Amino acid sequence: MKVLLIGSGGQLGWELCRTCPPSINFVPLDYPEIDLSDGMHVDRLVSEIQPDWVINAAAYTAVDKAESELEKARAVNGAGVGSLASSVARIEGRLVQISTDFVFDGEHGGAYPPDAECSPLGVYGQTKREGELAALEALPGRVLLLRTAWLYSSHGTNFVKTMLRLMKEKDQLGVVDDQIGTPTWAHGLATTIWRGIDRNLTGCYHWTDAGVASWYDFAVAIRDEGIACGLLKNALPVSPIPSSAYPTPAQRPSNSVLSKTSTWKDFDIQPVHWREQLRSMLQEMCTHA
Numbered sequence: 001m002k003v004l005l006i007g008s009g010g011q012l013g014w015e016l017c018r019t020c021p022p023s024i025n026f027v028p029l030d031y032p033e034i035d036l037s038d039g040m041h042v043d044r045l046v047s048e049i050q051p052d053w054v055i056n057a058a059a060y061t062a063v064d065k066a067e068s069e070l071e072k073a074r075a076v077n078g079a080g081v082g083s084l085a086s087s088v089a090r091i092e093g094r095l096v097q098i099s100t101d102f103v104f105d106g107e108h109g110g111a112y113p114p115d116a117e118c119s120p121l122g123v124y125g126q127t128k129r130e131g132e133l134a135a136l137e138a139l140p141g142r143v144l145l146l147r148t149a150w151l152y153s154s155h156g157t158n159f160v161k162t163m164l165r166l167m168k169e170k171d172q173l174g175v176v177d178d179q180i181g182t183p184t185w186a187h188g189l190a191t192t193i194w195r196g197i198d199r200n201l202t203g204c205y206h207w208t209d210a211g212v213a214s215w216y217d218f219a220v221a222i223r224d225e226g227i228a229c230g231l232l233k234n235a236l237p238v239s240p241i242p243s244s245a246y247p248t249p250a251q252r253p254s255n256s257v258l259s260k261t262s263t264w265k266d267f268d269i270q271p272v273h274w275r276e277q278l279r280s281m282l283q284e285m286c287t288h289a
Contacts, residue, residue, distance in 0.1 A: 001023070001024055001025065001052045001053070001197075002024075002025040002026075002027065002049070002050065002051045002052050002053075003020075003024050003025070003026055003027070003051055003052065003053045003054070003055060003197065004027045004029065004045075004046070004049050004051035004053070004054045004055070005017070005026070005027065005028040005029065005054075005055045005057060006029055006030075006034055006036065006054065006055065006056050006057065006058045006084070007030060007031075007056065007057035007058030007059070008028035008029060008030040008057075009030035009031070010030075010057055010058070010156060011151065011152070011153035011155050011156035011157075011158060011186045012057045012098065012151065012153070012186045012189060012190060013028065013030065013057045013058075014153065014155040014156065014186075015153055015155070015186040015187045015189070015190035016028075016055060016057060016190045016193065016194075018190075019187065019190045019191050019194060020194065021194060021198070024194075027049055027051065029045070030058075031058065034058075036056075036058055036075075036076045036080030036081070036083075036084060037072075037075035037076050037079075037080050039079075039080070039083030039084075039086075039087075042080075042083055042084050042087055043083070043086075043087040043090075046084070046087040046088060046090075046091060046093075047087070047090070047091065050091055050093075051088075051091075051093055052093055052094065053093060053094045053095070053096060053197050054084065054088050054093060054094070054095050054096070055095075055096040055098075055193060055197075056081065056084060056095065056096065056097050056098060057098055058076070059076060059077055059098070059128070060072060060073040060075075060076040060077050060124070060127070061124070062124075063102070063122065063124045063248075063250045063252075064248050064249040064250045065249075066122065066123040066124040066127070066250065067122060067123050067249045067250050068249070069123075070123050070127075073123055073124060073127045074127045074130065076127075077124070077127035077128050077130065077131045078127040078128075078130030078131050078134065079130075079134070080131070081097060081130075081131030081132075081134050081135050082130075082131070082134030082135070082137075082138060084135075085097075085134060085135040085137075085138035085139045085143070086138045088138075088139060088142075089138050089139050089142075093142070094139070094142045094143070094144070094200075094202065095135055095139055095142065095143050095144070096143075096144045096146065096193055096196065096197065097131065097132065097135045097143055097144070097145050097146070098146055098147075098148065099128050099129075099131070099132050099145060099146065099147040099148075100124075100125065100128050100147060100148065100149065101147060101148070101149035101150075101181060101253060101256040101258055102120055102121070102122070102124050102125030102128060102252075102253065102256075103118040103119075103120050103125050103128055103129045103132065103147065104116065104118060104119065104120070104125075104253055104255075104256070105119040105120065105121050105253055106121070106179075106252070106253025106254040106255040106256065107119075107253075107254075107255070108255055109255075110257070110259075111257040111258060111259035112206070112255075112257065112258050112259060113206075113259045113261075113262075114147070114203075114204040114205055114206050114259070114262060115204070118132075121250070121251040121252070121253060122250040122251055123250070124250060125253075132145055141202060142202055143202055143203075144193075144196050144197075144201055144202050144203065144205070145203070145204040145205070146189070146192070146193065146196070146205055146206070146207050147204070147205075147206050147207070147258060148184050148189055148206070148207050148208055148258075149181050149182060149184060149208050149256045149258060150181050150182060150183045150184050150208065150218070150256065151184050151186050151189065152183065152184070152185060152186065152281070153185065153186035153187065153281065154281055154284050154285045154288070155186075159183075159215070159218065160183075160222055160278070160281070160282075163219050163222045163223070164222065164226055164231060164232065167222075167223055167226070167232055167234075167236045168232065170236065171236070171237075172236060172237040172238070172239065173219065173236060173237070173238050173239070174238075174239045174240075174241040174245065174246070175215050175216045175218075175219040175238055175239070175240065175241065176214070176215045176216060176240075176241060176242070176243050176245075176246055177214045177215065177216035177217075177240035177241065177242070178214070178242050178243050178254060179214060179215055179243060179252055179253070179254050179255075179256065180212055180213065180214050180254070180255055180256065180257060181208070181212070181213070181255070181256030181257055181258075182208035182209055182210070182211060182212055182213065182256070182257060182258065182274055183208070183209060183213060183218050183274040183277070183278060184207070184208040184209050184274070184277075185209060185274075185277040185278065185280065185281050187277075187280075187281070188207075188209060188272065188277055189207055192207050192263070192267060192269060195267050195268075195269065196267060199266075199267065201266060201267065205260075205262060205263045205266070205267075206258035206259055206260050206262075206263055207258075207260060207263055208258050208260065208274070209271070209272055209273065209274035209276075209277045210260070210271035210272060210273045210274065211273045211274045211275070212257055213274060214240075216238065216240040216241075218274075219238050220238050221275055221278055222278065222282075223235060223236060223238060225275070225278055225279050225282050226282060228279075229279070229282050229283050229285075229286045230286055231282060231285060231286055
């Protein structure tokens with residue numbers, strides 16, 4: 001089986017590269033080798049490579065900047081995904097499209113199931129939803145749509161690494177406590193993607209690690225686990241603050257909890273709590289420090 005990965009340089013792409021099964025004929029590409037905003041360029045590469053599956057792990061992810069760069073975000077997240085899906089359709093392939101909790105408005109009173117109504121609050125979520133719909137329209141029955149949230153890895157830039165840095169530089173931190181979701185180690189998402197491909201699964205699914213946390217809970221866990229594995233020396237005071245105390249150009253959903261029940265069942269995966277996954281990732285960082 002031949003699999004083309006778009007976005008190999010990101011944190012998910014990096015994890016996909018290192019978890020790729022040896023039986024896969026794997027073609028990892030990143031910008032500028034492949035540019036989602038250039039439909040002709042994408043079509044030519046897909047036609048040349050002739051993959052059985054394409055994994056799209058590339059996206060315009062600057063959530064706040066997107067509020068003033070709608071066309072740039074849409075060119076990658078919306079129209080770009082539509083062009084990619086059309087190219088995959090022409091070679092009768094299949095697509096793994098990675099999406100986000102930002103397609104929801106956060107008003108749901110519980111974990112969002114995959115078929116929940118989408119109502120994005122900002123440009124990033126809006127353009128990601130446009131990409132979802134474009135992929136599903138161009139490739140009916142041949143898209144594995146995986147929504148995820150709060151992604152981190154030992155590679156790249158993310159909340160965990162930012163907190164570790166700030167906890168070494170600051171005397172104290174305030175972290176938002178009125179937005180809830182589930183942290184997700186990109187390593188686990190990557191292995192889930194490979195499992196979905198192996199099982200030839202299509203449809204809409206959600207993937208995060210198990211459990212629920214606020215950003216404040218997540219930050220406290222990073223501090224405590226960081227101390228336990230030797231990445232941090234001192235227990236920096238971390239205070240809970242409301243979102244109103246940390247205004248951003250883009251509004252975030254207050255509830256980003258995604259229901260993974262169907263994913264655990266159809267992928268035959270045992271859920272792992274987010275704190276256990278965080279511990280594994282930090283231990284990895286310690287090993288390579």
